[in-house]
Amino acid sequence: MNLTLPRFxxxxxxxxRKRAAxxxxxxxxxxxxxxxxxxxxxxxxxxxxxxFQGLGETLIMVNGGQTSLPFEGLPKGRTIRxxxxxxxxxxxxxxxxxxxxxxxxxxxxxxxxxxxxxxxVHGTTAGFAVMRTQVPQLGGRFLNAEDxxxxxxxxxxxxxVAADLFGTNGAVGRTIVINRVPFTVVGVxxxxxxxxxxxxxxxxxxxxxxxxxxxxxxxxxxxxxxxxPREASQSPLIEDRxxxxxxxxxRFDPADRYATSFWNTIEDFKQGQAIFKGIxxxxxxxxxxxxxxxxxxxxxxxxxAAKERTKEIGIKLALGARRxxxxxxxxxxxxxxxxxxxxxxxxxxxxxVHLVRLAPINYDSFGIExxxxxxxxxxxxxxxxxxxxxxxxxxxxIFPALRASRANPIESLRHE
Amino acid sequence: MIELKxxxxxxxxxxxxxxxxxxxxxxxxxxxxxSVMGPSGSGKSTLMNIVGCLDTPTAGDYVLDGEMVxxxxxxxxxxxxxxxxxxxxxxxxxxxxxxxxxxVELPMLFDGKNARRRRERVAELLxxxxxxxxxxxxPTELSGGQQQRVALARALANDPPILLADEPTGNLDSKSGExxxxxxxxxxxGGRTIxxxxxxxxIALHSERxxxxxxxxxxx
Numbered sequence: 001m002n003l004t005l006p007r008f009x010x011x012x013x014x015x016x017r018k019r020a021a022x023x024x025x026x027x028x029x030x031x032x033x034x035x036x037x038x039x040x041x042x043x044x045x046x047x048x049x050x051x052f053q054g055l056g057e058t059l060i061m062v063n064g065g066q067t068s069l070p071f072e073g074l075p076k077g078r079t080i081r082x083x084x085x086x087x088x089x090x091x092x093x094x095x096x097x098x099x100x101x102x103x104x105x106x107x108x109x110x111x112x113x114x115x116x117x118x119x120x121v122h123g124t125t126a127g128f129a130v131m132r133t134q135v136p137q138l139g140g141r142f143l144n145a146e147d148x149x150x151x152x153x154x155x156x157x158x159x160x161v162a163a164d165l166f167g168t169n170g171a172v173g174r175t176i177v178i179n180r181v182p183f184t185v186v187g188v189x190x191x192x193x194x195x196x197x198x199x200x201x202x203x204x205x206x207x208x209x210x211x212x213x214x215x216x217x218x219x220x221x222x223x224x225x226x227x228x229p230r231e232a233s234q235s236p237l238i239e240d241r242x243x244x245x246x247x248x249x250x251r252f253d254p255a256d257r258y259a260t261s262f263w264n265t266i267e268d269f270k271q272g273q274a275i276f277k278g279i280x281x282x283x284x285x286x287x288x289x290x291x292x293x294x295x296x297x298x299x300x301x302x303x304x305a306a307k308e309r310t311k312e313i314g315i316k317l318a319l320g321a322r323r324x325x326x327x328x329x330x331x332x333x334x335x336x337x338x339x340x341x342x343x344x345x346x347x348x349x350x351x352x353v354h355l356v357r358l359a360p361i362n363y364d365s366f367g368i369e370x371x372x373x374x375x376x377x378x379x380x381x382x383x384x385x386x387x388x389x390x391x392x393x394x395x396x397x398i399f400p401a402l403r404a405s406r407a408n409p410i411e412s413l414r415h416e
Numbered sequence: 417m418i419e420l421k422x423x424x425x426x427x428x429x430x431x432x433x434x435x436x437x438x439x440x441x442x443x444x445x446x447x448x449x450x451s452v453m454g455p456s457g458s459g460k461s462t463l464m465n466i467v468g469c470l471d472t473p474t475a476g477d478y479v480l481d482g483e484m485v486x487x488x489x490x491x492x493x494x495x496x497x498x499x500x501x502x503x504x505x506x507x508x509x510x511x512x513x514x515x516x517x518x519x520v521e522l523p524m525l526f527d528g529k530n531a532r533r534r535r536e537r538v539a540e541l542l543x544x545x546x547x548x549x550x551x552x553x554x555p556t557e558l559s560g561g562q563q564q565r566v567a568l569a570r571a572l573a574n575d576p577p578i579l580l581a582d583e584p585t586g587n588l589d590s591k592s593g594e595x596x597x598x599x600x601x602x603x604x605x606g607g608r609t610i611x612x613x614x615x616x617x618x619i620a621l622h623s624e625r626x627x628x629x630x631x632x633x634x635x636x
Contacts, residue, residue: 004525004530008518319497319522322491410471
């Protein structure tokens, strides 16, 4: 096609753009609604995952329990506890384990800066940080291997503990007294959203090196053991091996469901992911249906435009326009309208998403806003949207265009 | 130049059929100025549509400038209309959104002529019809006579050898009508073949020859 024709069509389109305003608005509104729908859906899904990671994504937590089956002449109802040596015992016998750490906790009085509070204090080792998403704020750190080995009197504290004791002043390097023993704060937990927890959110907890914890605690047994498998898929196997090995050591039936208990976040995460996927698919279907309705609307408007321009098409045909010229004009006009509508829709959707993301999340009272205020505008979503909408627009433009091009010039000229 | 041999045109709607042209044969030579006259329903418009390649005959042969028209495709007919025939309609048929300049330029755009040639030709034609100063005006901003002069300029854009005028003065006052006929007369003298449909005997006097139609047949 000669390059001058599109320029002429552009000039014709500009003169008629007020008439095309309805179609442009429909595309603008459709783009805005669908991109926002997808952005909020994606954001909710992402935030749900982030919230889940607040506890730990690939984690098996093992707790002791009470036997419910008699075993090898021993009665049921025996208490089964976990002990520090069980950590090495399991690590040495289950090669599928990537990380394994002990955890004990107690509820103690904590004082600093002239203030006294009561908080859950945990004793654990360095590996806990990765497994339980304990990311320190800038200028601090989590407990390390040296702290474990030497039993240093250091503490990693939740941001709410830091706020309660030190306000907005820095907590790192300050001393806190736990159960009458002074500890130096080496790090403060970075704010995070957390939808799963035990004994309350991590923000309100204090973590000490395991050895140091045991020096101020009388309890000899562990509250739980955290295990991270090398592969997420190995978690059922690891659970079975833990039951078998502990059953052999503590003499209980491995099939006894109450002798030990497991909290497997991998399985929880799988279920969560299925829900997120379901939400995304649902929103995708909603989006696709909305697009389809929009496309039918655009087709209708394009048909109406073609009918309204019957005489004009007749004149052009009489003057020697070829069919492809008429089709080309209609398709170009669809493209102009499509580009304009989607551009403004995209721009506004982008601005809204950007503005909403600026809104602060209240990490202290984790609620619905943590999911809603972080819409996610992914390039993939946009490209898929553009591809689908582009195809629908092409289809909604091509049929009216073909019909217009097949018009009988004589009848078109007579049209009023 | 224009040769019709036993041309018939039958319109069919359901079981009904209407024979608009009945075995018409006629010859219009190069440079002739012919008027086509006849009462309503006599087949004038059908004849003009076939001669203008807007329609094809049901039967018979149509040879235009040595080329058989019957076998041409839709786009080939479009090319013939674009290069060989200029149309002047009773109701002008200008594009309402386009300026006088753009209306005149349109057939050249369809022919793929370059911008410089188009610019020169549009200016030449609008000057010739006395509307260069009105080039930016839309049809609604022009009088009937001015609109028809724009339509005439447009018909001549690709310098076609044949001009088909369907009641060119039908919607004009007598003064504007005379101006249009004067331009047609000059074009004829310049060597163009002109076929004009008219009801008006006085207008037909401008032509060399009158073809009279009645009930789809040539009667004189």
